[in-house]
Amino acid sequence: MALRPVLLNIKARDHEAVGRFWAEALGWSVRGGTPGVTTCVAPVGDPAWPDPVALWIVVVAVPEPKTTTKNRVHLDLATTSAAHQEELVARLRALGATPAQVGQGEVPWTVLADPEGNEFCVLEPREVYRDTGPVAAVVVDCADPRAMARFWGEAVDWTLHEVDDDFAAFRSAEGVGPYLEFIRTPDAKTVPDRVHVDLLPYPGDDKAAEAARLRALGAADLDLGQGDVPWTCLTDPEGHEFCVLAPS
Template sequence: MALRPVQVNIKAVDHSAVGRFWAEALGWGVYDGSGATYTGPGVTNDGPGSGFVWPDPVTVCVDVIGVPEPRTTTKNRVHLDLATTSAAHQAELVARLQALGATPVDVGQGEVPWTVLADPEGNEFCVLEPREMYRDTGPIAVVVVDCADPRAMARFWGEAVDWTLHEVTDDHAAFRSAKGAGPYLEFLRTPGVKTVPDRIHLDLLPYPGDDQAAEVARLRALGATDLDVGQGDVPWTCLADPEGHEFCVLAPS
């Protein structure tokens, strides 16, 4: 049994506008899983280019879900880092993103070589300076999760998903698909604790033929807890990891 991260789920009051922003930001399109352009009731799905078929073995897509509640002022504890290939590319990307509606934000980063921005509904993300380790990730370099204990997160997520653990220290843990492609998933020791539900979370998918209920039971045994976010009767299961980060286990495709 195994699970794989397949989507970054972003909540938005205007899912269509935020979905279009992220599609333009990443150089992607919107899709319905069969390669066709799609923006449906309550959801906008972003993925790479024409002909893309979800789920892909390594691509982590963006799924923007419409919700009635606006974002609070509390900083998200999950965000995206975008990759760049040169200083010029970084500057060009930041300028393009701002033209699309992104705004600079101060999260206490100080003088750093990356740029911190927020999407049109205030969700923070970073445009990284060129880094060799992210040269082949695609537009999303990292899905970053703030946490209190990266080693504990590495233990849980190392059992939860089938990605490879590349590094773990007291301050940082990093995973990537065992295929050595696509973005990284990183847990960073960060001050503060989780106090409100995040606007951003991961969706995990079982492999074809695997049992969703068995996977959920396995995660509970590892320390995950059931989560009610008002989802009602849906085909996915909402859980939280041992530090309270929300995630969903989707039905096998």
């Protein structure tokens, strides 16, 4: 049994506006959603679901605004040259992104926030991300990357590419799409994640059995007041929220 990362879930007060921002930011398209509740953003054309290359984005309406606390999950965007990085930053700012300070100091990447304050980075060109598409990585702050690598390595079917005391990185077994990275940070988790990953079982696998397997690995149940829904809300051993979706 294994699970596939398939969605990046972003909370927003105005899900339509944030969905439009991310569609324009990535060169993707808004692909509907549930009126008044969600906006789905996916690559242009007619990509398969689940997408073998990209994590689609679903922006979910919530009543509360983002706190001033930095998100512990964010996107890194890839660029192909210094000129591309400069052009992308300018285009994102024209779309409504704003500069963000997260204690980064003098770094070669640019830290921005989307229209509701969700931080993300526009990276300088890096060879490792040359074929990921617009999203280089989904980055998770954590206290122990090695422990996260153990849990997530059992939870999902992606391949572990690198792990040490400060960093762990996964990518799909096909070697396509973005990386899932865990970076050691000194700050502790204090508020619910505004951004999280949704996982999908393979056809024929049982969602309840997958959730039970994750609990045995150290996941815990999460009650967000979601009520009777077809997905299961859990947290990993460091408290990062994620959902197990019903098999498609």
